[in-house]
Structures are given as structure tokens and as C-alpha cells.
Amino acid sequence: MLASLAGVALSLQAAEPPTQPWYSPVKDIEAGPGKLDLGLNVRTRYEYLDNFNILTYGTGTQDDVLLFRTRLSADYRLNEQVHTFVEFQDARYWLSDLKLSDFGQSSSYYDQFDLRQAYFEWRHIGESPFGVKLGRQIMLYGDRRVFAPAEWGNVGNYWWDAAKFYFDTDAVRVDAFYAQRVLSEPKDWNFDHWPYHVGAVYARIKQLPVTLDAFYVVKHDWSGSAEGESGTGNETRHSFGVFSERPAGKGWDYGFFAAGQLGEYGQDDIQAFGAIVRAGYTFKPSWQPRVGVEFNYASGDRDPNDGVAGTFDGIFGAMDLPYGWMNVVSWKNLEDYAVNFSVKPAKSLTLMAEYHYFRLAQARDAWYWVNGKPARRDPTGQAGQDLGHEVDLIARWQVNKELELLFGYARFFAGEFVRHTPGNHADANWAFAQMTFAF
Numbered sequence: 001m002l003a004s005l006a007g008v009a010l011s012l013q014a015a016e017p018p019t020q021p022w023y024s025p026v027k028d029i030e031a032g033p034g035k036l037d038l039g040l041n042v043r044t045r046y047e048y049l050d051n052f053n054i055l056t057y058g059t060g061t062q063d064d065v066l067l068f069r070t071r072l073s074a075d076y077r078l079n080e081q082v083h084t085f086v087e088f089q090d091a092r093y094w095l096s097d098l099k100l101s102d103f104g105q106s107s108s109y110y111d112q113f114d115l116r117q118a119y120f121e122w123r124h125i126g127e128s129p130f131g132v133k134l135g136r137q138i139m140l141y142g143d144r145r146v147f148a149p150a151e152w153g154n155v156g157n158y159w160w161d162a163a164k165f166y167f168d169t170d171a172v173r174v175d176a177f178y179a180q181r182v183l184s185e186p187k188d189w190n191f192d193h194w195p196y197h198v199g200a201v202y203a204r205i206k207q208l209p210v211t212l213d214a215f216y217v218v219k220h221d222w223s224g225s226a227e228g229e230s231g232t233g234n235e236t237r238h239s240f241g242v243f244s245e246r247p248a249g250k251g252w253d254y255g256f257f258a259a260g261q262l263g264e265y266g267q268d269d270i271q272a273f274g275a276i277v278r279a280g281y282t283f284k285p286s287w288q289p290r291v292g293v294e295f296n297y298a299s300g301d302r303d304p305n306d307g308v309a310g311t312f313d314g315i316f317g318a319m320d321l322p323y324g325w326m327n328v329v330s331w332k333n334l335e336d337y338a339v340n341f342s343v344k345p346a347k348s349l350t351l352m353a354e355y356h357y358f359r360l361a362q363a364r365d366a367w368y369w370v371n372g373k374p375a376r377r378d379p380t381g382q383a384g385q386d387l388g389h390e391v392d393l394i395a396r397w398q399v400n401k402e403l404e405l406l407f408g409y410a411r412f413f414a415g416e417f418v419r420h421t422p423g424n425h426a427d428a429n430w431a432f433a434q435m436t437f438a439f
Contacts, residue, residue: 021439036074036076036077037074039071039439040071040437040438040439041436042071042438043068044068044435045154046433046434047064047065047430048063048429049062050430051424051427053098054098056375057376057423058424060424064096065093065094065109066094066095067109067154068091068093068154070090071087071088073086073117074086083120084121085119086117088114089113090113090114091110093109100186103186106186107155108154108155109155110186111155111186112187116136116159117136119133119136123168129168129169131167132166133163133164135161136182141175141202142202142213142215142257143276144317144322145257145314145331146215146217146259147315147317148318150319151318151320153320155184159182159184160198161180161182162177164179165177171205171207172204172205174203178197178199179197180198181316195223196235198316201216210246211245212243214241215239215240215241217238218239220234221236222234227266228267229266229306229309231266232267238270239315241259242256242257243256243257244256248292250284251281252281253280253292258275258276267307269308269309271309271310272299272310273298274299274312275295277294279294287344287345289341290341290342292339292341293340294340295335295338296322296334296335296336296338298331299312299333300312300333300362300364302364304379310365311368312331312332313372314372320370323336324390324392325354325392325394325430326412326428328370328412329387330368330370334358334361335359335360336356336357336358337356337357337359338355338356338357340353340354349395349397349398350395351395351396352396353391355390358388359386359415360385360387360417362385363383363417364381367417382420384420385417390412390413391413394407395407402437402438403437404437405434406434406436407432410431411429411430412430413427414426
């Protein structure tokens with residue numbers, strides 16, 4: 001009898017529906033012919049910075065900053081193929097010694113309530129392979145190296161007003177688009193654009209055991225503000241290349257990216273090249289330890305007087321995190337030799353350690369900061385190529401589906417180039433704590 005009652009109790013318990021999250025009333029809302037999802041993303045991060053800030057190196061001072069970013073979104077779906085998405089963002093900061101006027105026309109820290117995305121997308125129109133995505137949107141391609149929204153930044157670096165058309169079959173997907181980059185103005189509604197236009201084609205071959213992509217991107221800047229070695233003029237930069245990877249998991253993983261650049265920069269001819277090679281191995285124990293190595297290369301300008309622009313421009317990919325967590329370099333005139341290690345002592349906890357050795361690809365070209373602008377330069381080349389070393393220690397705790405905590409400490413050890421160029425020569429330290437809540 002007791003066994004029967006226990007069996008009935010277990011059956012009733014198994015039949016109970018799963019507990020719904022508290023925000024479930026704002027998901028799958030019946031609205032006319034479709035359904036509406038409302039979303040919220042709140043992120044706050046405290047940073048301590050010693051001898052550097054987001055704008056430059058060698059400040060000689062300590063600073064801290066409290067960042068706070070809120071995103072509100074609405075996604076209206078007629079079906080799996082047709083939807084409209086709108087997202088607003090508000091980004092603020094406190095504590096820092098940096099004033100809003102220090103950033104210029106666009107700030108990495110501050111942007112009052114603004115429209116980040118607003119697009120209409122129709123996949124597989126009429127059950128065909130063709131689709132469109134029209135309006136303000138972010139782009140993410142090629143391991144974040146070709147296009148990426150630069151999410152680590154409080155505001156985000158790349159928003160686009162774009163018309164995208166794609167062809168999607170079981171064998172291949174090809175995206176073609178025309179876009180203008182939105183100028184993020186701290187206190188005004190973002191109506192204006194940066195003074196250039198971008199066209200691109202990105203193709204992915206499917207049904208392969210690895211990722212295999214090819215791309216072409218052209219940037220036209222007709223503002224006449226490109227200052228080359230031979231004179232000022234327009235910029236037309238053609239970037240083309242391939243990307244392939246086997247994602248990290250069990251066993252070996254790898255990544256390969258190569259891009260060439262041709263065109264005109266002012267009165268100079270562009271001849272530049274960038275490449276990334278990485279590999280890693282994830283071991284089978286339950287903690288899933290992974291060891292990886294990586295080499296990031298971006299060509300520099302060999303001779304500042306030969307009329308050839310040899311500095312690789314990192315297209316529109318992420319300028320944050322791929323080349324160290326401190327963001328003291330960008331993918332320009334760079335050699336980055338990296339070793340990384342990660343382990344998962346619990347399902348929700350990941351511990352990471354990274355080491356980067358940075359060198360200039362060309363001694364007579366500049367050290368380019370994360371914003372792509374020269375930090376220091378020795379046109380004679382006598383300061384050498386040894387930029388410095390960076391060590392990163394990171395902990396990521398996924399508390400639950402909605403809440404993530406992230407902590408880190410990093411130190412940059414200045415190299416010979418830093419010590420032999422004007423400015424502060426000391427090392428730099430950085431620490432942060434970040435919380436993200438999203439649904």
C-alpha cells in the first residue's frame with residue numbers, strides 16, 4: 001500500500017510543470033498575428049586603472065571608473081522567418097577623472113538613451129533561399145575579426161544603418177550588404193554617420209566538419225581627410241580573405257584567419273596584410289582543462305616616406321579582448337604571441353589565464369592604441385620593436401541563466417620600445433568586477 005502511494009506521489013511530482021521565471025509574462029505575448037518578446041540587459045562594471053586609461057598609456061596616475069549600461073528590446077515575430085527587432089541603450093559612467101569632453105565627438109563610456117538597433121528581417125522569402133535585413137543593426141562575422149559590435153565597451157563601437165541581402169541554402173550562405181556606420185553622439189540622438197560607406201560580401205560553406213568562410217569588404221571615405229605620406233585625399237580600402245576554425249570542445253581546436261588589403265589612402269598605395277593562427281587542446285577530465293597558443297599579426301608601415309601605406313587596418317572587427325584584456329593594442333602594426341589556459345572546476349565557473357608578448361611588426365611605425373590611434377612612434381626605428389608583456393587572470397561565474405559575474409586582474413610590463421620613447425615608462429595595472437543580468 002505504501003509503495004503504491006509513493007508511486008502515485010512520484011507520478012504527480014513528475015507531472016508538475018516546470019517553474020516559469022518571474023519575467024515569463026513579457027515573453028511570447030500574443031499581439032495580433034504575431035508574438036512579442038520584451039528583453040532587458042543590465043551590465044555594470046567597476047575598473048581600477050593604474051598608469052593608463054581607455055584613451056592613452058603612461059598617465060602616471062591611478063583612476064577608477066564605474067560603468068553602467070542598460071538595454072531594452074522588443075522582438076515582434078510573425079513566424080520563424082519574419083520579425084522586427086528594436087533595441088534602446090543608455091550608457092553612463094562615474095568616478096573617472098576623464099571628462100566627457102576628453103573623448104571628442106564620440107565617447108566610449110557615455111551615450112544617453114538612444115536607438116541601438118531597429119530592423120526588419122525576412123528570412124527565406126516565400127520559402128526561397130533569399131532573405132533581407134533592413135535597418136539599424138550590429139554585424140558579427142569572422143570570429144569577430146571582420147565585423148563585431150565591440151561589446152566590452154560601455155557604449156559599443158560599431159552600429160550600422162544597413163541593407164543586407166542574403167542567399168541561404170543547405171550548402172552555402174552568402175550575405176551582401178551596404179552600410180553606413182552610426183556616429184554615437186553622447187548627448188544627441190544618433191542620426192549622423194561617420195564619413196564613409198561600406199560594402200561587403202561574406203560567404204560561408206556549410207556541411208563541412210569545420211568552418212570555412214571567405215569575404216570581401218570595401219570602405220570608401222570621400223571626406224578627403226586621409227593623410228598619407230605623399231599627401232591628403234580620399235580612402236578606398238579593399239579587404240579580402242578567408243577564415244576557418246574548429247571550435248573548442250573536446251580534443252583539438254584551431255583557428256585561421258588571413259586578410260589582404262589594397263587601395264588608396266590619401267595619395268599613397270595601400271599594401272597591407274593581417275593573419276591569425278591559433279590552436280588548442282581540451283583534455284577529457286571533468287574540469288575540462290584547455291591549453292592554447294595564438295599568434296596575431298598585422299603588418300606595419302616599413303618606410304614612412306615611400307608612398308606606400310603598409311599599416312593593416314583591422315577592418316571593423318572587435319578592438320577589445322582578442323589582443324589582451326587590458327586593451328593596450330589594436331590590430332595594427334602588431335605581433336602578438338599568446339598562450340592561454342582555462343579550466344572549469346564547476347559547471348558554472350570558468351577560470352582563465354593568458355599571457356601576451358607584444359611586438360611592433362615594423363619599428364618605424366607606431367604603437368596603436370585600442371582606439372586605432374597612434375600611442376607612440378619612433379620614426380627612426382631605434383626604439384626597437386619590443387612593446388611589452390601582458391598577464392591576465394580572469395574568473396567567470398554563470399550564477400544562473402540570467403546572471404553572470406566576471407572578475408579580472410591584469411598587468412602590462414613595459415618593453416624596450418616604451419622605455420625608449422617619450423612619456424611614462426612604468427608598468428600598468430588593471431582590475432575589474434562586472435555583473436550582467438539579462439533576459
